[in-house]
Amino acid sequence: MPFKNLNELVSPNKSKIVLLIMDGLGDIPPAPGGKTPLEAAHTPNMDRLAAEGALGQTIPIARGITPGSGPAHMALFGVDPVAHEVGRGVLEAFGVGMTVRRGEVAARGNFCTVDQQGVITDRRAGRIASEQAQPLVERFNQIKLPGVTTEVRHVKEYRFAVVMRGEGLSPDLDETDPQKTGVKPLEVVAKNPAAQHTADLFNQWIHKAWELLSDQEKANCLTLRGFATDPGLPQYAEMYGLRAAAIAVYPMYRGVAQLVGMDVIQFEGESPSDEFAALKRVWNDYDFFFVHIKKTDSYGEDGNYDGKMHIIEGVDQALPELLALEPDVLMITGDHSTPVKLKSHSWHPVPFLLWAPASVRIDDQTAFGETNCANGGLGTFNSLEAMPLAMAHALRLAKFGA
Amino acid sequence: MPFKNLNELVSPNKSKIVLLIMDGLGDIPPAPGGKTPLEAAHTPNMDRLAAEGALGQTIPIARGITPGSGPAHMALFGVDPVAHEVGRGVLEAFGVGMTVRRGEVAARGNFCTVDQQGVITDRRAGRIASEQAQPLVERFNQIKLPGVTTEVRHVKEYRFAVVMRGEGLSPDLDETDPQKTGVKPLEVVAKNPAAQHTADLFNQWIHKAWELLSDQEKANCLTLRGFATDPGLPQYAEMYGLRAAAIAVYPMYRGVAQLVGMDVIQFEGESPSDEFAALKRVWNDYDFFFVHIKKTDSYGEDGNYDGKMHIIEGVDQALPELLALEPDVLMITGDHSTPVKLKSHSWHPVPFLLWAPASVRIDDQTAFGETNCANGGLGTFNSLEAMPLAMAHALRLAKFGA
Numbered sequence: 115m116p117f118k119n120l121n122e123l124v125s126p127n128k129s130k131i132v133l134l135i136m137d138g139l140g141d142i143p144p145a146p147g148g149k150t151p152l153e154a155a156h157t158p159n160m161d162r163l164a165a166e167g168a169l170g171q172t173i174p175i176a177r178g179i180t181p182g183s184g185p186a187h188m189a190l191f192g193v194d195p196v197a198h199e200v201g202r203g204v205l206e207a208f209g210v211g212m213t214v215r216r217g218e219v220a221a222r223g224n225f226c227t228v229d230q231q232g233v234i235t236d237r238r239a240g241r242i243a244s245e246q247a248q249p250l251v252e253r254f255n256q257i258k259l260p261g262v263t264t265e266v267r268h269v270k271e272y273r274f275a276v277v278m279r280g281e282g283l284s285p286d287l288d289e290t291d292p293q294k295t296g297v298k299p300l301e302v303v304a305k306n307p308a309a310q311h312t313a314d315l316f317n318q319w320i321h322k323a324w325e326l327l328s329d330q331e332k333a334n335c336l337t338l339r340g341f342a343t344d345p346g347l348p349q350y351a352e353m354y355g356l357r358a359a360a361i362a363v364y365p366m367y368r369g370v371a372q373l374v375g376m377d378v379i380q381f382e383g384e385s386p387s388d389e390f391a392a393l394k395r396v397w398n399d400y401d402f403f404f405v406h407i408k409k410t411d412s413y414g415e416d417g418n419y420d421g422k423m424h425i426i427e428g429v430d431q432a433l434p435e436l437l438a439l440e441p442d443v444l445m446i447t448g449d450h451s452t453p454v455k456l457k458s459h460s461w462h463p464v465p466f467l468l469w470a471p472a473s474v475r476i477d478d479q480t481a482f483g484e485t486n487c488a489n490g491g492l493g494t495f496n497s498l499e500a501m502p503l504a505m506a507h508a509l510r511l512a513k514f515g516a
Numbered sequence: 517m518p519f520k521n522l523n524e525l526v527s528p529n530k531s532k533i534v535l536l537i538m539d540g541l542g543d544i545p546p547a548p549g550g551k552t553p554l555e556a557a558h559t560p561n562m563d564r565l566a567a568e569g570a571l572g573q574t575i576p577i578a579r580g581i582t583p584g585s586g587p588a589h590m591a592l593f594g595v596d597p598v599a600h601e602v603g604r605g606v607l608e609a610f611g612v613g614m615t616v617r618r619g620e621v622a623a624r625g626n627f628c629t630v631d632q633q634g635v636i637t638d639r640r641a642g643r644i645a646s647e648q649a650q651p652l653v654e655r656f657n658q659i660k661l662p663g664v665t666t667e668v669r670h671v672k673e674y675r676f677a678v679v680m681r682g683e684g685l686s687p688d689l690d691e692t693d694p695q696k697t698g699v700k701p702l703e704v705v706a707k708n709p710a711a712q713h714t715a716d717l718f719n720q721w722i723h724k725a726w727e728l729l730s731d732q733e734k735a736n737c738l739t740l741r742g743f744a745t746d747p748g749l750p751q752y753a754e755m756y757g758l759r760a761a762a763i764a765v766y767p768m769y770r771g772v773a774q775l776v777g778m779d780v781i782q783f784e785g786e787s788p789s790d791e792f793a794a795l796k797r798v799w800n801d802y803d804f805f806f807v808h809i810k811k812t813d814s815y816g817e818d819g820n821y822d823g824k825m826h827i828i829e830g831v832d833q834a835l836p837e838l839l840a841l842e843p844d845v846l847m848i849t850g851d852h853s854t855p856v857k858l859k860s861h862s863w864h865p866v867p868f869l870l871w872a873p874a875s876v877r878i879d880d881q882t883a884f885g886e887t888n889c890a891n892g893g894l895g896t897f898n899s900l901e902a903m904p905l906a907m908a909h910a911l912r913l914a915k916f917g918a
Contacts, residue, residue, distance in 0.1 A: 115517070117578040118598070166548050473857075475544040475864045478887045491887065493865070493896035495579055502580030506863040513861055514577055515584035515597060516607045 116192070116498045117514070120505070124355040129442035129508040131356070132393075132403045133500075135190065136429060137183065137367075138411030139448025140171075140464040140484060144419065144455055151410075151423040151454065152465060153483035157430040159437070160446060160467065160482040167444075167469035169479045169490025172497040174450045180461045183411075186449035187370045191404075192354075192501035193347050200373065201285065201342020206275040208369020210267040216344045218279045219312060224291065225250070225272040225333035226299070232335070234295045238272045239333040247272060250333055253326045259315055272333065278316070283343075284309035287316065291337035299337050316341075349375030350402065354505060359396050361389050362406035371404055386432035397439050405436075411459075414452030422454060443470040443507045445500060446482070463487075463494060470507035518594070518900045519916070522907070526757040531844035531910040533758070534795075534805045535902075537592065538831060539585065539769075540813030541850025542573075542866040542886060546821070546857055553812075553825040553856065554867060555885035559832040561839070562848060562869065562884040569846075569871035571881045572894025574902065576852045582863045585813075588851035589772045593806075594756075594903035595749050602775065603687065603744020608677040610771020612669040618746045620681045621714060626693060627652070627674040627735035628701070634737070636697045640674045641735040649674060652735055655728045661717055674735065680718070685745075686711035689718065693739035701739050718743075751777030752804065756907055761798050763791050764808035773806055788834035799841050807838075813861075816854030824856060845872040845909045847902060848884070865889075865896060872909035 117123075141150035174181045174189050175196065184205045185195030203220035207213075214220045225239035225247060239247075251268040254276070262280030269275055286305040292298070302320065304313040316338065327334050350358040352375075360371030363384040372378055377400070381392035389405050397403075407429055413421035436444070446469075451462040465487040468474060477491025488494070492503070505511050519525075543552035576583045576591050577598065586607050587597030605622035609615075616622045627641035627649060641649075653670040656678070664682030671677055688707040694700070704722065706715040718740065729736050752760040754777075762773030765786040774780060779802070783794035791807050798805075809831055815823035838846070848871075853864040867889040870876060879893025890896070894905070907913045 115578065117581045120580075123581070473544070473855075473862070475542075475853075475855075475886060476548055476550075477890055489891065491865075491890040493573070493890070495896075499579040502578065503863075504580075506580035506582065509858075511580065511582060511863070513582045513584050515587035515601075516604060516611075 115496070116502050120502055120511070121353055123511045123514060124505070125510055125512040126355045127508070127510055129510060130397070130401060130403070130439070131443040131504050131508050132405065132436065132441045132445070133190065133504070134405045134407070134436070134444065134446045135187070136407045136410040136426065136446070136448050138414045138450060138452025138459065140451025140453070140462050141414065141422070142453045142455055142462060150484050151419055152426055153485070155423045155426040155430070157426060157482060159430045159433040161480065163444065163446070163469040164467055164482040164486065165480040166471065166476060167467060167474050168477045168492050169482070169487045170466045170468070170492025171463035171487040171490070171494050172447060172466050172500060173463055173494065174497045178461050180459050181450050182459070183366065183449055184370055186497070187367065188374070189497035190447070190449060190500050191374050192498060193374055194498060198345060198347055200345050202340025203275065203342040204344065205366065205369070206269060206340070207277050208372070209366035210269055210275055211365035212265055212267055212275065212277050213369070213372065214277055214344050216346060217283060218277055219283045219285045219341055219343055220275060220277045221338040222340045223274040223276055224337050224339065226335050226337055227332050228298070228335040232298045234292065234297060234299060234335070237291065237295060242272050242333050244268070244271055247274070247333060250327065250330065254323050256326070257319055257322045259318055262315055264319060276338070278312070283312045285341045285343045287313055287341040289337070289339040289341065290320065291339050299335060302338065344373065347373045351375055354402070354501065355510070356402040357400045358402040358404065359400040360404045360406070361392050362404070363389070364406070364408050367406045376404060386429045387435060390432055390435040393436065394439060410448065411452045414454055415457055417454050417457040419454045442472065443468070443504050445504055447500070466492065466500070468492060468503060468507065473507045473509060517898070518904050522904055522913070523755055525913045525916060526907070527912055527914040528757045529910070529912055531912060532799070532803060532805070532841070533845040533906050533910050534807065534838065534843045534847070535592065535906065536807045536809070536838070536846065536848045537589070538809045538812040538828065538848070538850050540816045540852060540854025540861065542853025542855070542864050543816065543824070544855045544857055544864060552886050553821055554828055555887070557825045557828040557832070559828060559884060561832045561835040563882065565846065565848070565871040566869055566884040566888065567882040568873065568878060569869060569876050570879045570894050571884070571889045571892025572868045572870070573865035573889040573892070573896050574849065574868050574899045575865055575896065576899045580863050582861050583852050584861070585768065585851055586772055588899070589769065590776070591899035592849070592851060592902050593776050594900055595776055596900060600747060600749055602747050604742030605677065605744040606746065607768065607771070608671060608742070609679050610774070611768035612671055612677055613767040614667055614669055614677065614679050615771070615774065616679055616746050618748060619685055620679055621685045621687045621743055621745055622677060622679045623740040624742045625676045625678055626739050626741065628737050628739055629734050630700070630737040634700045636694065636699060636701060636737070639693065639697060639739070644674050644735050646670070646673055649676070649735060652729065652732065656725050658728070659721055659724045661720055664717055666721060678740070680714070680721070685714045687743045687745045689715055689743040691739070691741040691743065692722065693741050701737060704740065746775065749775045753777055756804070756903065757912070758804040759802045760804040760806065761802040762806045762808070763794050764806070765791070766808070766810045769808045769810070778806060788831045789837060792834055792837040795838065796841060812850065813854045816856055817859055819856050819859040821856045844874060845870070845906050847906055849902070868894065868902070870894060870905060870909065875909045875911060
């Protein structure tokens with residue numbers, strides 16, 4: 115397990131650390147004797163880094179546990195995702211580009227179908243298509259409530275997210291989804307007296323939203339779940355003494371980065387080159403850079419072997435632009451595995467490459483792939499230990515004890 | 517993590533266990549394709565033991581954490597150095613050959629420079645040279661206090677250690693170093709009423725010591741830090757049912773061994789052969805033998821690749837003298853890594869060799885080196901697990917559960 119009081123050892127210097135995450139990078143061979151997309155990909159740059167660095171494999175949460183992207187990223191950032199749960203509402207909101215600050219309350223919303231007595235007949239409104247749901251969600255932004263503002267965005271199909279902002283709000287609310295059909299949606303109930311005002315506001319909001327759906331057949335009602343606020347996670351500046359920048363195309367990853375105190379860098383485009391160009395632009399302003407590549411995961415979830423392989427090759431081709439900046443420590447890894455064969459996130463260990471010319475113990479592995487990583491000199495370790503390793507290799511940690 | 521109630525499984529027999537620690541043994545290749553000093557050294561004996569035994573690599577504290585020698589040895593002895601912190605004063609005192617027993621109070625002293633108003637102008641007395649500081653420290657041994665004795669020894673440059681012995685002493689004292697210049701040194705303040713008497717005595721001692729420095733320009737004052745007593749660590753006899761002997765040239769390592777209940781064996785000389793001769797002399801009197809080789813670390817800190825390599829070769833040449841005693845379990849490892857390239861302790865895993873002809877699972881590694889160890893059958897494990905492994909291979913542990 116990682117060292118508890120790492121921040122007491124932090125000893126700042128001018129080194130630059132880059133954490134390049136290819137989402138869902140890890141995979142499994144489609145058949146005995148086969149190669150994973152990472153192993154099959156032509157990656158001369160990553161292979162060179164592997165030869166000059168050290169490999170290992172990470173366990174995102176615990177053996178056998180398949181993580182969501184939120185917890186998997188938190189672990190790589192050094193924040194225990196089991197000890198620090200980030201509410202669903204907050205993740206959902208960040209995922210569609212809304213921010214949730216301390217004291218603001220986010221919730222995840224589901225469209226549902228009710229009959230004339232208001233009893234739920236379908237908890238997911240017949241899995242209404244996104245094109246139909248999107249304009250319905252837009253209607254909710256007309257809703258006015260006293261003393262607070264609300265922002266609503268569509269997520270996918272029957273799902274949306276809502277954020278309420280104002281004074282004296284509390285996320286200590288029970289959700290309104292009864293988790294079964296044949297009963298009415300529940301009222302928002304406060305878990306304690308301090309949350310009563312917020313419960314009243316959300317009940318008013320639900321009532322007005324329901325009215326706006328009165329012309330609908332399928333999506334004629336809604337439930338709210340996962341009320342939550344910014345969980346107040348440990349911040350990069352405090353944990354590591356690092357000024358940290360996040361470079362990611364997708365909002366959800368920017369969101370998790372913000373929650374641990376990273377600055378989100380704005381940029382145009384969405385290719386690896388675009389991301390590395392953004393990195394270059396802010397290179398002198400930060401010590402730590404999180405760069406996120408999404409599409410490895412997307413192709414994994416689609417079951418598209420070649421697609422995933424080509425994304426990896428694209429990152430490799432752009433890599434010299436990053437290397438030209440001469441980082442002191444470069445980690446290339448995934449947040450979790452998304453095997454093409456499984457078409458979903460999985461629990462498999464994740465390939466991890468550590469390159470740090472001044473301080474790394476070079477191992478005997480000369481290519482970047484799952485089997486190489488299982489045989490690498492860093493061994494198998496929990497994702498929570500990635501940041502301590504990065505800090506050590508950047509020579510940013512003092513000795514423990516005399 | 518190691519098994520918590522190991523002592524409940526202890527089942528004594530007549531086996532002999534040797535833990536041979538080459539301080540700072542672990543290293544990193546100076547360049548891609550290069551070898552570490554251990555890998556480059558000609559070590560036919562260790563290589564044979566590797567072929568007949570099993571290899572692994574240890575993490576001294578946690579990944580990325582660089583340990584001091586004290587914590588690193590404690591971990592190998594099976595005492596968690598994070599849970600059991602040994603006060604600075606105690607380590608410093610043991611480091612210069614003074615013992616600190618339960619109830620005695622040790623502190624680390626710094627010479628400093630004060631102006632005519634007694635205000636600190638330099639917290640380290642211009643980093644006064646050891647030759648100048650040594651005789652000043654000697655002066656302090658003239659100091660007499662009522663009911664207690666004090667012993668003072670020079671450490672290095674501006675640093676010294678003091679031990680106070682007597683009845684009713686307490687280490688619960690605030691240090692006198694204000695951690696900045698422009699203010700006067702602090703008084704020793706008791707953290708609780710029971711420590712008031714000790715605070716008074718140390719304040720008297722400081723006053724008398726200060727007078728003895730009145731003719732000095734640079735080192736004309738002092739501060740005391742890290743007040744501590746023997747922390748009452750778990751003892752080898754209780755933890756493992758082992759009679760344990762420590763064979764070490766340097767006082768600090770004898771000190772840590774004493775703190776866990778080992779007997780320190782006196783001997784002449786400081787070569788590996790001298791140490792193995794001492795081991796042979798007491799072979800029948802003990803079950804466990806800790807043998808410490810210092811100079812691998814010293815050459816690592818000096819950045820002297822050949823020096824470190826030759827020390828390892830010297831140990832290998834002397835090894836048959838140890839093997840002639842026919843130990844049942846022999847572990848050869850380091851307490852931490854001290855890479856020549858970094859000239860300092862580091863966080864890198866440490867090569868670990870386990871030889872136990874009656875019980876070891878022989879792996880496929882046939883030489884002793886960092887890469888061999890990363891690929892060894894024991895895997896990567898925390899140093900705290902070394903003693904349970906040793907006990908098991910000595911067949912000194914009963915089965916857990918039916």
